[in-house]
Amino acid sequence: MSQKQDYYKLLGITKGAQETEIKAAYRKAALKYHPDRNPGDKAAEEKFKELNEAYEVLGDSKKRQMYDQFGHAGVNGAQGGGASGFGGGGFSGFGGGFDADIFGDMFSDIFTGGSNRRTERNRGPQQGDDLQYQVNVNLSEVAFGTEKTIKINHTEKCNICNGSGAKKGSSPQTCPDCNGAGQVKFSRGFFSTVQTCPRCHGQGEVITNPCTKCSGKGTQNQAKNLKMKIPAGADTGVTLRLRGEGNAGMKGGQSGDLFVILNVINDTEFERRDANLYSQQNISFTQAAMGTEIGVPTIERKMAKMKIPAATQTETVFRLKDKGLPIMGTKRNGDQMVKVKIKVPKKFTKEQKSALITFAKTMGEEIDESRGKEGFIKKIFLK
Ligand SMILES: [Zn+2]
Ligand SMILES: [Zn+2]
Structure with a gap:
């Protein structure tokens, strides 16, 4: 008893400290040294016990007064029983000048959540991780x-x-620390908490x-x-x-x-939108103009026949019914949408050019044939 450290020093405050200051100092220190946060650390455990003792006194104005006047001797009686007055009941035993709210927010995870849940989880068969x-x-x-x-x-x-x-x-073997219970009781000052057994981690056996x-x-x-x-x-x-x-x-x-x-993975040929597939198909000007039937690659890797009607415009989209993807969970399929693009050849022979000029004339287009002999059509004016 004579070795006891000064309660104010323990909490890191001065003798004239306000109630709120004491409370704050205790909260901070108690959290730091709480056994749940320092498993197996005897020094922290001891410190936690001392902190609780100090706060039990300094947090109570009457006891604090006694302590200020008579030192440890003045409050000795209060300490004799340790946690006996609060045993087993968790917080229900707190009385007198102690505010329950000091524990409510800060400790709720430690006391209600933390150890008990962990204890349960470790007991008996445990399902493997997904x-x-x-x-x-x-x-x-x-x-x-x-x-x-x-x-x-x-x-x-x-x-x-x-x-x-x-x-x-x-x-x-049955864990000697908890006798197989998987949890152990800690009494620290006015706390009495049940913790997962640090030796067997709640398994009950080692x-x-x-x-x-x-x-x-x-x-x-x-x-x-x-x-x-x-x-x-x-x-x-x-x-x-x-x-x-x-x-x-x-x-x-x-x-x-x-x-x-x-x-x-995205496909280079088909763009997917739900069960529908989108693809693109080049056709020639003559095909577009005259109409035809072409073969279009499908996701089945078979060619599907597709009709191009006469006078088809570029970027017209045709639908190949049921050539899309299966609609999951049904027997139906989406469609394949084929956008046609009219491809203009990059080179023409003399004959082709002359045919084009003839064609253009019939369309009423104005032709400048000044450089025609060089195989170059300079201008075609659309009316
Ligand atoms: Zn154990
Ligand atoms: Zn093994």
Whole structure:
């Protein structure tokens, strides 16, 4: 008792400190040294205990007065029982001059969320983590649906210890710190909190003789080739779930799932809009003028016949019914939209030029034939 540090010094404040100052100093220090934030740190634990003692006194005006007058001797009685007055009940035991709100915001995560939830999660079988992979597929693969093999890395149950983590012939032992409960009770000043056992991390048992293959984890990394079906008509963002192909569970827990997110690579020939495909097709001026039937490449890699009516204008869009992609979950298909472009040849022979001039004249276009003999049409004026 005589070794006790001055409460004001402990909180880093002066004797004349205001109530709010004391409170603020305590909050800051208590957070810093809280056992949940310093697992296994005995010095921090001790400091936390002292801080609580100091605040229990300085935070109460009557006790503070006694302390100011008589020092530790003046408030000794209050300290004798430690947390006895508040045992087990969490915050319900706080009384007197202590404001519950000091803990409400700052500590709520530590006391209500933190340790208890963690404790639960670690008990018993634990499901393995889900994994996520992205897989690139090309347009023709989704046009018909396909089977793809992807290479993944996940964890599997260790085949040496069968997931127990213990060396062959040994088995996990009940944790001596928590007697298998997975949690331990801490009493710090007026706090009494339940914490995840730092020794076994809530498992309730410890592996004294770990499996050499998995070092006690019970799981091992494993690369695996997985066959999966890419559904016809799937688009970027479509997610496929492969049950049980995530990471292995612990302590007999189920494996997680593997989520495969599709990314459909842009195609150079076809632009996709939902189930419709857009393509472009060059036709000659004569084809456009006279009308014809042409072959158009489709995603099926077969030519589809397409009629070009006479007097077709450039950039006219024709629809090839059902030549688009399958509409997922239906038996229907989208369409292929074909935009035709009239292509002008880059070179003409003499005969072609002369034919064009003849044609232009019949259209009533004014021709300047001054350089015609050089094979060069200087001007064509459209009326
Ligand atoms: Zn093992
Ligand atoms: Zn334990």
